[in-house]
Amino acid sequence: MMSISDIIEQYLKKIIHDNEHKSIEIRRSELADLFQCVPSQINYVINTRFTIERGYLIESKRGGGGYIRISRIEHEDDYELIEHLIELVKPEISQQQAEDIIERLYENEIISKREKRLMQAAIDREVLAVELPIRDKIRSRVLRKMLNTLKIVEE
Numbered sequence: 001m002m003s004i005s006d007i008i009e010q011y012l013k014k015i016i017h018d019n020e021h022k023s024i025e026i027r028r029s030e031l032a033d034l035f036q037c038v039p040s041q042i043n044y045v046i047n048t049r050f051t052i053e054r055g056y057l058i059e060s061k062r063g064g065g066g067y068i069r070i071s072r073i074e075h076e077d078d079y080e081l082i083e084h085l086i087e088l089v090k091p092e093i094s095q096q097q098a099e100d101i102i103e104r105l106y107e108n109e110i111i112s113k114r115e116k117r118l119m120q121a122a123i124d125r126e127v128l129a130v131e132l133p134i135r136d137k138i139r140s141r142v143l144r145k146m147l148n149t150l151k152i153v154e155e
Contacts, residue, residue, distance in 0.1 A: 004037055009049045011035075012070060022072035046070065053088055053100035055107075078110050082151045089144050092136035098123045098143050110150065119146055 002010075008031070015024050032039040050056040050070050059069040075081040085101050099120060106116040121127065122142055128135045 004035060004041060005045050005049070008035055008037075008042065008045045012045070012050070016070060016072050022074060023069060025067045025069045027067055051097075051100050053085075053097050053104065055104050078108070079151060081108060081110070082147055086144060086147045086151070089140055089147065091140055092133050093140040093143060094136060095123065095125050095139065098139055101143065101147075105150070119143075122146070 012024070012026070016022055028039045028042045031042050035041070046058060046068060050058055052073075055073045057071045057073060059071075061067055073084075075084060081104075085104065088097075088101065102111075102116055102119045102123075105111045105119075106113065111119065123139045125135060128138050128142075130138065
């Protein structure tokens with residue numbers, strides 16, 4: 001069974017996908033009313049499911065007429081997307097950020113479900129069983145190498 005967060009995420013992704021500009025403006029309170037949840041639930045979904053690593057830009061304007069704009073970042077081809085993802089990988093990267101990048105590769109059909117699981121296993125905190133921040137540094141190096149390898153395959 002899908003959680004309310006999953007349902008909200010799927011709803012927003014469908015609206016973005018159907019929009020020719022790949023961008024939507026929403027009002028948090030209206031969306032909360034639609035899904036009969038608290039506005040903080042909408043914040044949670046936007047902050048965790050619509051990250052830069054997953055290919056979204058978020059703009060918000062607070063106040064009475066405030067809105068949240070969610071825009072999908074589009075790339076010309078797989079090579080350009082991989083280049084962009086490599087730029088996002090800083091010298092240290094959290095497991096969640098790395099998983100978001102891997103999810104984006106999967107959603108864009110650059111990797112298969114099996115490759116996704118292999119990549120997730122390679123960057124998992126249980127595999128990289130060292131203390132922070134060393135673990136995040138190792139994860140960053142492993143992920144960069146995997147992305148660069150994908151880039152070579154795409155050439």
